[in-house]
Amino acid sequence: MKTILSTIMVMAAAAATTVEAQGWPENYGGVMLQGFYWDSYSATKWTKLEAQADEICNYFSLVWVPQSAYTGSSTSMGYDPLYYFDQHSSFGTEEQLRSFISTYRQKGTGIIADVVVNHRKNVSNWVDFPAETYNNVTYQMVSTDIVSNDDGGKTATWANQNGYSLSSNIDEGEGWDGMRDLDHKSQNVQKSVLAYTKYLVDDLGYTGFRYDMVKGFDGSHVADYNTNAGVQFSVGEYWDGTASKVYSWINSTKKNDVPQSAAFDFAFRYTCRDAVNNKNWANLKNTSGISDADYRRYSVTFVENHDTEYRSATASQDPIKGDTVALNAWMLAMPGTPCVFLKHWTDCKEEIKNLIEARRLVGIHNQSTYAEWMSGAAYIGRTVTGANGTLRVLCGSYQYNVAANYIQILSGKNYKYYVLNTLEAPWIGKGSGSYTEGETVTVPLIAISADANAKLVYTTDGTDPTATSTAVTSGTELTITSDAVLKVGLLSGGIVRNIQSRTFTFQAANTSEYYTATMHVCNQSGALNPLFAYVWAGPDNEQINGNWPGTKLTATITENNLTWYKQSFQIPKNQDYVVNFVFTTTGGGTQTVDVTGMKADVWYIINSTKSGNKYTVTDVTSQYSSLEAIFDEGNNGSFPVYDLQGRRVSEIKNGQLYLQNGKKILIR
Numbered sequence: 001m002k003t004i005l006s007t008i009m010v011m012a013a014a015a016a017t018t019v020e021a022q023g024w025p026e027n028y029g030g031v032m033l034q035g036f037y038w039d040s041y042s043a044t045k046w047t048k049l050e051a052q053a054d055e056i057c058n059y060f061s062l063v064w065v066p067q068s069a070y071t072g073s074s075t076s077m078g079y080d081p082l083y084y085f086d087q088h089s090s091f092g093t094e095e096q097l098r099s100f101i102s103t104y105r106q107k108g109t110g111i112i113a114d115v116v117v118n119h120r121k122n123v124s125n126w127v128d129f130p131a132e133t134y135n136n137v138t139y140q141m142v143s144t145d146i147v148s149n150d151d152g153g154k155t156a157t158w159a160n161q162n163g164y165s166l167s168s169n170i171d172e173g174e175g176w177d178g179m180r181d182l183d184h185k186s187q188n189v190q191k192s193v194l195a196y197t198k199y200l201v202d203d204l205g206y207t208g209f210r211y212d213m214v215k216g217f218d219g220s221h222v223a224d225y226n227t228n229a230g231v232q233f234s235v236g237e238y239w240d241g242t243a244s245k246v247y248s249w250i251n252s253t254k255k256n257d258v259p260q261s262a263a264f265d266f267a268f269r270y271t272c273r274d275a276v277n278n279k280n281w282a283n284l285k286n287t288s289g290i291s292d293a294d295y296r297r298y299s300v301t302f303v304e305n306h307d308t309e310y311r312s313a314t315a316s317q318d319p320i321k322g323d324t325v326a327l328n329a330w331m332l333a334m335p336g337t338p339c340v341f342l343k344h345w346t347d348c349k350e351e352i353k354n355l356i357e358a359r360r361l362v363g364i365h366n367q368s369t370y371a372e373w374m375s376g377a378a379y380i381g382r383t384v385t386g387a388n389g390t391l392r393v394l395c396g397s398y399q400y401n402v403a404a405n406y407i408q409i410l411s412g413k414n415y416k417y418y419v420l421n422t423l424e425a426p427w428i429g430k431g432s433g434s435y436t437e438g439e440t441v442t443v444p445l446i447a448i449s450a451d452a453n454a455k456l457v458y459t460t461d462g463t464d465p466t467a468t469s470t471a472v473t474s475g476t477e478l479t480i481t482s483d484a485v486l487k488v489g490l491l492s493g494g495i496v497r498n499i500q501s502r503t504f505t506f507q508a509a510n511t512s513e514y515y516t517a518t519m520h521v522c523n524q525s526g527a528l529n530p531l532f533a534y535v536w537a538g539p540d541n542e543q544i545n546g547n548w549p550g551t552k553l554t555a556t557i558t559e560n561n562l563t564w565y566k567q568s569f570q571i572p573k574n575q576d577y578v579v580n581f582v583f584t585t586t587g588g589g590t591q592t593v594d595v596t597g598m599k600a601d602v603w604y605i606i607n608s609t610k611s612g613n614k615y616t617v618t619d620v621t622s623q624y625s626s627l628e629a630i631f632d633e634g635n636n637g638s639f640p641v642y643d644l645q646g647r648r649v650s651e652i653k654n655g656q657l658y659l660q661n662g663k664k665i666l667i668r
Contacts, residue, residue, distance in 0.1 A: 022232045023253065024262035024298050024337065027387075029365040030061025031332070031356055032112070032339040036091075037547070038306045041075055042540035044342070046092035046100040057107035058432055058503075059356050062233060064112040064210050064339065066090075068097055071121065077306070078114060079212060080179060082121040084196040085134045087204065101205040110207025112233060113200045115225075117193050118216035119179040126158045127166075127180070134199060139192045146180045147171040155180065173216045184221040193221075197229045208233025211261070215239065219252030223260035226253075234261040235300045239307075243267040243287050243295075250298050262298040264305075265289035265336060272303050272327045273320050281380040281396040285372065290336045297367050299336035303327045304344065312548045313588040325351050326395050329415035332359050333384050333393035335368040343547065351412055353431025358410060358417050361425060361500070363387030374398070389423035389448075407448050421450045425498035426488040432503040440481055441504055447474035447490055454492040460484040464499055467491060480504050517571050518601050520564040521553070521583060525608035527615050528585040528592070531565055537579040544569075544579075549588030564603070571599065583617070592617050
């Protein structure tokens with residue numbers, strides 16, 4: 001169960017059950033998760049997200065997921081929409097989608113649909129769209145639903161040559177080549193989109209919408225679609241770093257002078273990028289959507305997303321190059337509605353949990369106020385006022401002597417949180433979580449109080465602590481080793497105040513269904529330095545060693561005078577499960593050929609030769625797993641290697657038989 005402290009947050013949660021469209025709730029304290037990244041087909045399947053519901057729902061009120069309808073492809077992120085009412089996508093079946101949405105709703109977390117209606121894919125030619133029947137009504141767009149200047153006039157040329165007509169209206173906004181830009185003035189387009197968005201809410205159970213590429217059509221249509229669907233959570237992707245332009249789009253969604261949609265705060269994101277990439281923390285003061293008290297309610301802030309993240313050497317995008325936790329700390333201390341990127345959550349989960357808990361404790365919401373505290377190229381600080389108290393956030397490197405009336409509750413690389421002592425509450429410095437039996441969980445406890453004699457009382461059985469419960473002083477660290485519902489209250493003047501809770505569960509390691517296999521690799525040629533391994537595994541090709549270029553290998557062993565990097569994997573006892581590698585280096589531009597099919601301990605040598613533009617890899621598993629033989633290009637190591645004609649060789653090739661130490665060896 002979420003720990004929601006402020007009356008304002010409770011009111012906002014209750015408002016989520018209403019059907020009055022209002023763009024985004026006022027005084028909203030929830031945090032959103034972007035529940036995917038680029039090409040996350042396996043990692044973010046509906047079934048896998050559903051399996052994480054207990055943990056995610058404990059920290060996030062909203063989860064934004066990819067467009068969930070069928071695109072005609074098994075590997076699509078949904079931005080090439082083809083169908084609206086067929087909900088079989090790259091992420092799972094409609095049944096799995098419904099189960100996932102329902103599970104999250106039951107736990108108090110709403111799912112935000114990615115609504116891609118600026119453009120649409122065709123079935124077989126430039127202008128044909130599928131016919132779909134829903135609730136006995138057939139919906140089908142036609143050629144006259146396409147704007148007349150689509151694709152810079154290429155569509156019109158094709159249409160004229162093939163006997164079709166387009167709309168008489170030009171695009172209301174920016175065009176996008178590659179798919180048909182829809183005319184949202186068309187009654188037929190409106191009929192389809194109104195039915196589709198209503199279906200997402202009333203039938204599938206989505207809580208709200210994220211509109212893709214809203215620069216492509218007028219905001220008044222977003223207002224119409226939201227009003228018809230009755231959503232109160234709507235955010236548009238108006239991709240522009242100028243805050244005033246985003247404000248103008250928000251205003252374009254008004255009905256009865258009330259905006260019907262929020263917008264992603266791209267200006268905020270660029271302040272984050274510039275602060276870190278330009279090594280100037282003062283850039284965080286630059287104007288963004290949260291700068292204006294009239295618009296911060298409609299600002300959905302973010303540090304990174306699927307369009308800005310580093311994807312690959314050929315699609316580097318516009319990533320932030322460090323300090324992602326510090327930037328998340330900044331974002332989670334600010335007004336607006338923060339949207340945490342999935343990769344940041346999975347990579348830095350323990351820290352982000354604490355940051356979200358601190359936001360809740362202070363009662364920071366989307367209309368909270370702030371004041372500049374200090375800034376310089378090497379640091380920046382703000383004082384933020386929440387519904388329950390006041391928080392100071394400091395990012396960068398600065399040796400701040402804590403004021404007597406502020407108490408430090410969090411500290412990490414380039415960030416610190418301080419809370420004004422008038423909050424009168426306990427701080428539990430560890431988020432709820434699940435652990436393996438045998439692990440020890442250390443939980444720091446801090447008393448936030450103006451009373452220097454205040455103590456902390458706690459229980460671990462889920463009951464509320466009283467003045468007679470176990471008492472400890474501020475700064476005590478509890479040790480948790482078994483299932484516990486920890487509840488902590490501040491004890492001051494004989495009264496227990498503001499009880500907070502965390503839940504810790506412990507599960508036995510599942511050793512019966514897994515075995516350990518270890519990959520060893522010798523970077524003998526020196527071609528890749530430092531050495532990274534990008535790994536994908538299982539029948540769904542799940543990315544399991546970080547996004548490209550993977551993880552730097554550091555663990556080594558020495559065998560027969562060679563240094564071998566190693567990494568171990570837990571492999572399910574499943575015939576379909578294999579582990580695959582590409583070895584690469586910083587930036588991922590230089591790499592080896594793919595190494596596929598690992599199911600046991602393996603040993604590889606990276607050669608100095610190439611296949612095309614990729615270095616080759618020799619599998620010497622049979623030799624090194626027995627520790628009897630070694631192939632060391634150059635001197636052949638301890639045991640010389642001969643071909644079948646008895647000639648000593650200095651280079652080995654896959655598929656060949658060799659003689660070594662009196663044995664025939666086949667190199668696979």
